[in-house]
Amino acid sequence: MRMAPQASDMGSNTKVETLHFHRPSPFMKKKTKIKKLKRVCFILQLKKIKIAAYKRWHKRVWPAQLTLLRRAGWRKLTIFVRQDGLLVGYVETPSFKKALANIAKNPVNVKWQKIMAGMFETSRRPDEAMKPLEEVFH
Numbered sequence: 001m002r003m004a005p006q007a008s009d010m011g012s013n014t015k016v017e018t019l020h021f022h023r024p025s026p027f028m029k030k031k032t033k034i035k036k037l038k039r040v041c042f043i044l045q046l047k048k049i050k051i052a053a054y055k056r057w058h059k060r061v062w063p064a065q066l067t068l069l070r071r072a073g074w075r076k077l078t079i080f081v082r083q084d085g086l087l088v089g090y091v092e093t094p095s096f097k098k099a100l101a102n103i104a105k106n107p108v109n110v111k112w113q114k115i116m117a118g119m120f121e122t123s124r125r126p127d128e129a130m131k132p133l134e135e136v137f138h
Contacts, residue, residue: 035094037075039138042130046085050119054081057115064108072102085121089130096132103127 046054058079069077075092082088093099103109104127113125122129 037092037094038096039135040091040093040096041133041135042089042091043133044087044089044126044129045121046081046087046119047121048085051081051083051085054087054116054119062108062112065112068103068106068108073099074103100127100130 073093073095076090078090080088080090091099109127113127116126117124120126120129
């Protein structure tokens, strides 16, 4: 059984390109196992008078906070706000519970959450009040 086409299979004027497969170099980085990401949606309620301030803060999120979120497993974090202050958040992460735990006690996050806390209707820190919604269709 022949695996690759031969020049004789295609006529005398046909060029056959041969592909060579090499072993990966021992110096190449090993592929890391990719964990399956889960889609998570959550809601919070902003105080109406704080919506503009919340939006301003999120136009200039601290680079240290963004780095912390990425390292903690937060991917594709997206936040939507309705005119009445309803906030809908979306994130992809291997484990929402672990992603929250990974940022909970970090000093950068504690400071950020303290600033954000006064903008919400809850008496808890916003990251502690995030409860995922049930996904019913995708």
